[in-house]
Amino acid sequence: xxxxxxxxxxxxxxxxxxxxxxxxxxxxxxxxxxxxxxxxxxxxxxxxxxxxxxxxxxxxxxxxxxxxxxxxxxxxxxxxxxxxxxxxxxxxxxxxxxxxxxx
Amino acid sequence: xxxxxxxxxxxxxxxxxxxxxxxxxxxxxxxxxxxxxxxxxxxxxxxxxxxxxxxxxxxxxxxxxxxxxxxxxxxxxxxxxxxxxxxxxxxxxxxxxxxxxxxxxxxxxxxxxxxxxxxxxxxxxxxxxxxxxxxxxxxxxxxxxxxxxxxxxxxxxxxxxxxxxxxxxxxxxxxxxxxxx
Numbered sequence: 001x002x003x004x005x006x007x008x009x010x011x012x013x014x015x016x017x018x019x020x021x022x023x024x025x026x027x028x029x030x031x032x033x034x035x036x037x038x039x040x041x042x043x044x045x046x047x048x049x050x051x052x053x054x055x056x057x058x059x060x061x062x063x064x065x066x067x068x069x070x071x072x073x074x075x076x077x078x079x080x081x082x083x084x085x086x087x088x089x090x091x092x093x094x095x096x097x098x099x100x101x102x103x
Numbered sequence: 104x105x106x107x108x109x110x111x112x113x114x115x116x117x118x119x120x121x122x123x124x125x126x127x128x129x130x131x132x133x134x135x136x137x138x139x140x141x142x143x144x145x146x147x148x149x150x151x152x153x154x155x156x157x158x159x160x161x162x163x164x165x166x167x168x169x170x171x172x173x174x175x176x177x178x179x180x181x182x183x184x185x186x187x188x189x190x191x192x193x194x195x196x197x198x199x200x201x202x203x204x205x206x207x208x209x210x211x212x213x214x215x216x217x218x219x220x221x222x223x224x225x226x227x228x229x230x231x232x233x234x235x236x237x238x239x240x241x242x243x244x245x246x247x248x249x250x251x252x253x254x255x256x257x258x259x260x261x262x263x264x265x266x267x268x269x270x271x272x273x274x275x276x277x278x279x280x281x282x283x284x
Contacts, residue, residue, distance in 0.1 A: 003118050005232050008163070009224040011126045015133055017217030022137035024209030025202045030188050031142055034149050037180065038133055041156055044168075052163040055233040059242040063251050065168050066243075069175050070258045074265030076180045080187040081272035088275070093191040096203060 008049035015042035027094045029083045033076065040072045121162055129155040140201055146188050150181045164237025 019042060022035030044065050051061020087093055109116055132152040139145040153176040160169035203209070247255050 003116070003122065003235060005229055006224055007122065007126075008159075010221055011129065011159075013217055013220035013224060014130055016220065017213045018130065018133045018137055020216055021209050021213035024212060025206040026137070027200060027203055028142055030184065030191060031137075031145060033187075034136055034145060034184060037149065037176075037184075038136065038152070041153070041176070045156060045159060048160055048163050048165050048168055051238060052165065052235055053233065054229075054231045055236055056231065058236055058238055059246045060250075062165055062168055062238050062243045063246050063254075065165075066171055066247070067251075067254060067258055069168075069171055070262060073175055073180060074261050076183055077265045077269040078272065080183055081269040084187060084190055084273045087191045 005049055005053040008053075009046055012042045012046040012049065015039075015045065027096055029086070029093050029095050030080070032095065033079050033083065036079075037072065037076065040068065040075075044068050118162065121158075125155050125158045125162065129159065142188055143185070143192075146181065146185045149184065150177055153177045153181060164235070167238070167240045167243055 016039050019035045019038030022038065023032050026032050026035065047061050047065045047068065051057050051059075051065070054061075083093065086098065090098060106117065110120055113120075129152060132148050132155060135148040136145045136152060139148060153172060157169045157172040157177070160166075160172055
């Protein structure tokens with residue numbers, strides 16, 4: 001029943017939608033970064049599911065998933081460093097109080 | 104004692120049960136991350152969420168990616184996020200308002216996106232789908248150090264650049280002292 005490609009892709013779609021909601025709705029910059037991690041993980045889950053169920057992609061999908069993980073690690077490093085640098089100037093992690101940057 | 108091949112009374116295979124449990128725990132922890140009021144608890148739920156995903160990768164027959172998930176996400180990224188949370192905690196505790204005022208619009212957008220993806224997944228035929236096949240680590244190693252060698256090296260350079268950039272951005276700026284006004 002559940003060991004099909006569609007089941008994993010549907011799970012990945014739900015996870016991506018949850019991450020999208022978190023990114024759009026949260027006020028805290030770090031919560032937004034956590035939501036981005038959720039979305040990246042959803043994409044990774046669908047990549048690994050494609051690799052398991054499509055024989056011609058079997059090895060390549062694992063390689064691509066590992067590369068996505070490495071790029072996500074780089075993104076998290078730089079993103080959190082930017083948040084900390086802004087926090088040092090503004091004394092708040094809430095993005096809707098960063099309005100001075102748009103003026 | 105050996106387990107029966109299907110679950111008694113239900114007729115599911117054990118993999119189905121694992122998928123259902125892991126999938127529901129995954130969505131539940133993801134919702135806790137997104138909806139939680141206390142951001143430190145959100146970070147801890149995020150670790151739980153990553154652990155469930157590692158279980159799903161193992162269920163998909165990909166132990167190397169599952170191990171990398173545990174090492175990279177649970178070991179490194181989650182700790183980094185928790186550090187950043189604790190560095191940016193304001194004294195007054197969690198903010199009174201967790202979401203933007205237009206959170207309902209974000210909810211509508213997320214539901215529409217999820218529904219759109221679900222429709223695409225169910226309508227597509229997936230003509231290449233074959234039988235389930237576990238991934239052997241030997242094959243992955245041969246591909247990384249064969250076909251994907253250039254990408255592997257570029258990822259290494261990218262990680263180095265990200266580390267240097269992160270250190271530079273988060274460094275306290277010790278510029279020339281400002282004149283006393």
